[in-house]
Amino acid sequence: MCTSIFTMTKDGKHLLSRTMDFSFPLDPNPLFLPRDHQWSSDSDQQSYQNKYGFIGAGRLLGSSYFVADGVNEKGLSIAELYLPGEVYYSKEEKKDALNLAPHELVVWVLGNCGSIAELEQHLSKIHLVEKAAPVLNFVTPLHWIITDKTGRCIVIEPTEEKLSIYENTVGVMTNTPCIEWHVTNLSNYLHVRPQQYDPVTFGTHTANPFSQGTGTTGLPGGYTPPDRFVRAAFFKEHISQAPNEVEGVSNAYHILATVRIPKGIVVTGEGALDYSQYVGTMCNESLSYYFSPYENYQISKVTLTDELLKETKPKFFEADHQEAIKSLN
Structure with a gap:
């Protein structure tokens, strides 16, 4: 599951937002990984040293840090979402390639690419290998939405060995089918539409609209990937554009509220609850990460300040997982 949207404010701030919908309890928190962070790939045990520091949502899986989304110090942001039934991963490592397990791509991209253009220069070298994620103990079928300060938004879907880029002009991504199917489905x-429909005459009878909102008749209401894609695209397109970053984050939460899944509404074939474990928003200009877990609607914020970027060790920022209610009396 999961839904992601890319928006821009009137003052030029670019925001990548997402819900993290999953049945396995991820227990994530905002996580900072510093410059020069060293890690080894689960694919071939090759050691890597990141160039850039970044902040995102993550946790420790085994001996490695798992990050599902984030923004780095250069203003590149990325989020991984599920793409079951569509992905292709190689069975074997490849010589002279960047052999990565699928769940490692976010850490590598944020740690080594300052823009989409820079990522494009490395893309032909990236070789995704079918390796299970620690603790989860299964191979995660993923695709990725990536944005930067230029306002460009792309999608990478590993449907064949050679990775390629899809320009995401809609600025929305969900899950299977692939992104091109979803864009075509918008037709x-x-x-x-937001506007009311006019009264219609049947014989001598005039049928008038029931109150407001007749233009939204036909908007899908389920939680399938196609339904969520259409709703997110519609709300993103028609919501009043935010003037600044704070209101842009608020807009993102209003849009994602239309696709956010409460516990008990979606149950897997194994009987597990698939729900929106958190909402995250990244700003490419302020280098800020906004986060709220399922249990608390209050939004927390971590910014890549100069001081934070001087840190040399990974650092978790514990969000409040209890509902914060403000008493007014």
Whole structure:
């Protein structure tokens, strides 16, 4: 599951936002990984040393840090989402390639690429190998939405060995099917609009709208990836553009509220609850990461300040996982 959107404020701030929908309890918190962070790939045990520091949502899986999304000090942001049934990963490592397990791509990209253009220069070298994620103990079928300060938004979907880039002009991503299918599917919803429909005459009877909102008739209401994609695209397109970053984050939460999954609404075939474990938003200009877990609607914020970037060790920022309610009397 998961839904991601990319928006821009009137003052030029670019925001990548996402829900993390999963049935396995990830227990994530905002995580800072510093410059020169060293780690080894689960694929071939090759050692890597990142160039850039970044902040995102993550946790420790085994002896390595798992990061599902984040923004780095150069203003590149990325989020990984599920793509079951569509991905292709190699069975074997490849000589003279960057052999990475799928769950490691976010850490490598944020640690080594300052822009989408820079990522493009490395893309032909990246070789994704079918390796299970520690603790999860299964291979995660992933695709990635990536943005930078230029306002460019791309998607990488590993449907064949050679990775390629899809320019995401809609600025929305969910899950299977692949992104091109979802974009084409929007043509089925040309009738959905914010404006009211006019009264219609049947014989001598005039049928008038029931209150407001008739233009949204036909907007899908389920939690399948196609339904969530259409809703997110519609709300993103028509919500009043935010003037600044704070209101942009608020807009993102309003949009994602239409696709955020409460516990008990989606149950897997194994009986597990698939729900929105957190919402994260990254700002490419302020280098800020906004986070709220399922249990608490209050938004927390961590910024890549000069002081934080001087840190030499990974650092967790514990978010409050209890609902914060402000008493007014």
